[in-house]
Amino acid sequence: MEIAIGLLTSGFQALTGTAATSTAAATAGAAATSGAAAAGSGFSLASLLEGTATVLGAVSAIGAGYADAEMMELQAEDAERQIPLETLQGISRRASIKRELAEAIGDQDTAYAASGVDLSFGTPRVAKKQAFREADYALTSDAGTQETRTARLSERASVFRGRARRARRGGFMDALGLAFSYGADRLERG
Known part of the structure; x- marks a missing residue:
């Protein structure tokens, strides 16, 4: 020049x-x-290029943090979408248990009636009580299983959302670290 x-x-x-x-x-x-x-x-083309590389690295770190956060958010949404599906599956399982109970009681009543046994007392009545007890146990167990599964899905969604927040913060912290590193290098050079 x-x-x-x-x-x-x-x-x-x-x-x-x-x-x-x-x-x-x-x-x-x-x-x-x-x-x-x-x-x-201390202004030179090398320092200009180094500063540009630092800025690009910081932008890249923030972008990577947001990409990781978006992936975690999608996984959280997926877990939340599975909750209604689990509820429907639980309703279907319980309806199936009730259907099986009705069929079992109907089969027992038909068998005992065909044999000429009075259905109001004795063995047929005990068998009917036992069938109701087993169905009640199965229904209660299935309801508990459904609640556990939906709670786990909600917890999983919460964990993924926490990871998303940490990924965003991590991207910013990486960018900040690059900026401080560049600043420290510039101060050392004078």
């Missing part, structure tokens, strides 16, 4: 004569001073 200014001023001097010499010298001196100031302040 200083050479280009020098060449321009010497060409300008040749055209205008010595009257422009003092102006050209002042201009060349100012250009040399600003070039020396830029070199003295």
Whole structure:
């Protein structure tokens, strides 16, 4: 840059004569001073490229944090969407248990009635009570299983949302670390 200014001023001097010499010298001196100031302040193409790389690295770290967070948010939404499905499956299982109970009682009543046994007392009544007891146990067990599964799905969604928050913070912390590292390097150089 200083050479280009020098060449321009010497060409300008040749055209205008010595009257422009003092102006050209002042201009060349100012250009040399600003070039020396830029070199003295540590500004160079290498530091510019390093700063640009640091900014790009910080943006990339933030982007990676957001990408990880988005993946975790999607997994949380998936877990939350499975809760109604689990509820429907539980209702279906309990309806199946009730259907099997009705069929079992109907089969027992038919068998005992065909044999001529009174269904209001004795063995048929005990068998019917036993069938109701087993169905009640199966229904209660299935309801507990459904509650456990839906609670686990809710907990899983909560865990994924927490991981998403940590991923976002981690991206920002990585970016901040890159910026501080760059600043420390610049301070060491002076």
